[in-house]
Amino acid sequence: MKAIIGKLASRTLLVAVFFLGGLFQADAQVGVGTKPIKGAKFLFDGSRKMLDKKWTYWKSPRLAATLPLKWTIDKDPVDAGTVVNSNDPTAAGGKYGTADIVTKEEFKDFRLHVEFFIAEKGGNSGVYLQNRYEIQVLDGDSTTHGMAAVINETPSPYYAYNGIGKWNAYDITFRAARFQDGKKTEKAMVTVYFNGKKVHTNQSITQVWGGANSGIDGGNDGGKGITDTMGGLKLQAEGHNVLYRNIWIKKLDLKQANTDF
Numbered sequence: 007m008k009a010i011i012g013k014l015a016s017r018t019l020l021v022a023v024f025f026l027g028g029l030f031q032a033d034a035q036v037g038v039g040t041k042p043i044k045g046a047k048f049l050f051d052g053s054r055k056m057l058d059k060k061w062t063y064w065k066s067p068r069l070a071a072t073l074p075l076k077w078t079i080d081k082d083p084v085d086a087g088t089v090v091n092s093n094d095p096t097a098a099g100g101k102y103g104t105a106d107i108v109t110k111e112e113f114k115d116f117r118l119h120v121e122f123f124i125a126e127k128g129g130n131s132g133v134y135l136q137n138r139y140e141i142q143v144l145d146g147d148s149t150t151h152g153m154a155a156v157i158n159e160t161p162s163p164y165y166a167y168n169g170i171g172k173w174n175a176y177d178i179t180f181r182a183a184r185f186q187d188g189k190k191t192e193k194a195m196v197t198v199y200f201n202g203k204k205v206h207t208n209q210s211i212t213q214v215w216g217g218a219n220s221g222i223d224g225g226n227d228g229g230k231g232i233t234d235t236m237g238g239l240k241l242q243a244e245g246h247n248v249l250y251r252n253i254w255i256k257k258l259d260l261k262q263a264n265t266d267f
Contacts, residue, residue, distance in 0.1 A: 036177040037202035038168075039252070040119055046256035049109055049239060052088040054079045064108040064137060064240055067218050067225070071096040071105035077243070082251065083123065084173060089251040092131050097243035100130065103219030108137050109238035115258040117267070118178040118239065123249040124170050131248035132157075135180045137237035138221045139194060139211045143248060145170060154200045158215045163205035173251075174201055179258070179265040185234040194232070197265040207266055 035043060042048065049060055057079065063071050076094045083089075094105035113136065120133050124145045131143040140157040145167075147153060152162035154176070168174050177199040184192035198206040213232065218225025222237045241250060 036119075036175070036199040038121060038173045038175045040175065040177065042119070042254040043117065043256060046117065046119075046254045048254045050090060050250065050253040052079070052082075052090075052251055057090055060109055060111065061107045062110055064103075064106045064238075066103035066106060068101075068103045069105075070101070071243075075107060076105065077107060080249065083125070083171075083249070087251070089123070089249040092241060092243050092248045092250065093246060094243040098245040100244050102132075102216070102242050102244055105243040106134075106240055107243070108134075108240040112136075112236035112238050113255065113257060114182045114236050115260045116180055117256045117258060118180065119175065119252065119254050120178075120250065121173050121175045121252045123173050123251075125247035125249065127170060129170070129246040129248050130242075130244040131246065132240075132242035132244075133176060134221050134237075134240035134242065135178070135196065136182060136194075136222065137240040138214045138223060138232070139180075139196070140215065140221070140242075141176060141178065141196075141198060143242075154198065154205055156196060156198070156206060156209050156211055159212060160206055160209055163200055163203070166200040166203045166205055168201055175252075176200060177202075179260075179267050181258075181260040181263065181265050182236070183232050183234070184263075188234070190232055190234075192263055195263055195265050197267060208264060 078091045079088050080091045096105040129145045133141045142155045142157045148162045148164035153164050153167050155162040179197045181195045183194045193210040196209050214221050214224040214229035
């Protein structure tokens with residue numbers, strides 16, 4: 007009997023270890039410092055070389071900046087390494103669309119990781135999926151226009167924000183809008199983790215907000231005229247010291263309307 011009990015206890019322990027190991031592994035896939043998952047590639051690794059190779063200024067209707075990119079490579083204020091600063095002088099005063107940067111490569115469905123650091127109160131930038139749909143980066147705003155909101159479409163999960171002077175992370179799975187015979191049949195959809203907390207699940211996205219200077223299709227039918235075209239990942243210049251690092255992406259092909267992970 008003791009031998010049987012001992013075997014059962016050992017099996018229970020193995021199951022517990024396996025289960026906990028699975029949890030730790032899952033947790034390691036989101037949050038600050040997360041390394042690229044299998045099949046992902048860096049869009050920004052901290053180097054000037056990669057910044058210039060993979061990014062360019064977005065040709066917004068009011069683009070005013072000129073190449074080479076004026077976003078600077080700075081020392082990481084917290085950890086070892088280097089980061090990119092979105093405070094392009096052309097965008098001083100919040101002139102978005104004048105010096106935003108976008109990846110040269112365009113994407114449809116994907117899993118994305120982005121880390122950002124806001125240096126001062128009110129720091130403002132934005133992460134644009136397909137250069138259309140903004141996941142807001144804005145200190146001090148907890149409205150539907152605020153931090154980590156799918157802008158103007160969800161409440162801000164401000165509770166998950168680490169605050170000024172600390173690194174924050176978005177982990178995102180995105181599914182692009184679907185079309186048939188040139189007509190939109192399914193809206194874009196997104197699931198977002200903010201600093202390891204799931205804050206949006208299978209959230210549909212209605213339109214581009216902010217007008218033509220905000221992103222692709224922003225000037226098309228007031229932002230509602232989404233077209234069947236891919237776009238790059240865009241980071242917004244708003245004239246603030248918002249830093250970025252550890253940006254990586256994995257292309258996906260999501261047949262079903264489900265982005266949960």
